[in-house]
Amino acid sequence: MILQRLSLTFKREEIVMLALYRTDGEAGPNTKASEGNLVDVTHTEAAHRDLVRMIERRSRNGEVDPDELEPFYMESVCRYKTSKCEEMRAVRHRAILASLVAYHEEQAEKYLPKGAA
Numbered sequence: 001m002i003l004q005r006l007s008l009t010f011k012r013e014e015i016v017m018l019a020l021y022r023t024d025g026e027a028g029p030n031t032k033a034s035e036g037n038l039v040d041v042t043h044t045e046a047a048h049r050d051l052v053r054m055i056e057r058r059s060r061n062g063e064v065d066p067d068e069l070e071p072f073y074m075e076s077v078c079r080y081k082t083s084k085c086e087e088m089r090a091v092r093h094r095a096i097l098a099s100l101v102a103y104h105e106e107q108a109e110k111y112l113p114k115g116a117a
Contacts, residue, residue: 002021003019003020003021003050003053003054004020004021005019005020006018006019006020006047006050006051006054007019007020017047019047019050
């Protein structure tokens with residue numbers, strides 16, 4: 001089987017991935033004519049391998065999706081990266097603040113009268 005088309009649909013809480021495979025020869029016994037070879041591949045390793053292979057091939061060949069050259073796409077990527085950086089910065093700050101609070105609480109307990117804590 002050869003991966004012919006890969007469709008990714010991003011929903012609020014899931015990613016739906018469908019693959020269209022082209023087979024050499026006849027279709028399998030469970031394949032319906034109306035479905036072609038459309039397969040739900042959300043939990044298969046073969047789909048993952050095919051996706052990695054397709055990405056690596058595009059990378060080696062220097063292929064660029066025409067949509068990636070659109071200004072709106074580039075702006076969207078920039079906004080996404082900026083929001084991810086801000087999110088990671090906030091996570092780091094929360095962790096630093098939590099450790100500082102814990103440290104200062106520990107230090108303050110040293111100076112409290114015994115039995116006051």
